[in-house]
Amino acid sequence: MLTQNNEQSKVMEIVMRERRMAISDREWQHRLRGYGYAIRDTDEGRIVASLLKGQDICGLPAHLLH
Incomplete structure (x- = not known):
């Protein structure tokens, strides 16, 4: 079972990777x-x-908000 910090780290890896690949905020959320x-x-x-x-799960870092 994943610990809370480990789960948050894995989720943030996905969130940041998908943000880099997405052209828009809407595409990122999709x-x-x-x-x-x-x-x-x-x-x-x-x-x-x-x-x-x-x-x-966790808050978004400020640098991912734009």
Whole structure:
């Protein structure tokens, strides 16, 4: 079983890799949905969430917001 930090690291690797390959924010979010993840906007910032578990995984670093 993955630890929380290990899971977050693996998810962030996917998020960052897909961001580099995507041309737009919309395409990036579409690509992430294929992995079962979504980007949610909250009062605290953007959060990576699991679509399957329905729970937040981690916050997005500021450099990925643009």
